[in-house]
Amino acid sequence: MFLLNDRLEFPPVSHANSEGLLAVGGDLSPERLLxxxxxxxxxWFNDDDLILWWSPNPRMVLFPERIKISKSMSKVLRNQRFRLTVNTCFKEVIENCSRVERKGQDGTWITKNMHKAYLALHEMGFAKSYEVWEGTKLVGGLYGIDLGHVFCGESMFSLVSNASKFAFIHLAENLEKENYELIDCQIYTEHLESLGAEEMFRDDFLKILKREI
Structure with a gap:
């Protein structure tokens, strides 16, 4: 494990341990996050911890053209129950993501400093949100980092059934139209797998990530 200082650098990701933990410390400046x-x-860390930096192997990713849409979700997409907006209320989306209860988790990893850091990235045009509305109420959404050819998903929330799926499906469809390579989902969950995400060796993921940067 590497202890970061004020220098703007990270060790090679090949030094991450078996769980994907690479380094500790540093800061959440926009430059370091990018x-x-x-x-x-x-x-990824708790509010009272040092900043922990991760690079897991394998990596959970979704190729936008491989999004899975169930029959029930197809009906949801057609019935116009929800309305989608993009980047209209980023702050509200990240606040909801930090408050929503998740199975197997005690509290949130989206700390106050995380809020400030990603709001700064949003103002710079790198952090983006997808918002789902039912009438005039915000009921779901997601946010992440847009690198231009890869979208790094960070978190999503749903206050009513299927709202976060609605946002994720539209994200995938929009990125496919814009010829994005993939969505970085970071770590495995059954929910992401059900939507078409798959695991990829870290080296293969890095080749795609660095292809156009």
Missing amino acids: LAYRSGIFP
């Missing part, structure tokens, strides 16, 4: 995402690294 360097991390462009290097296949992301922060």
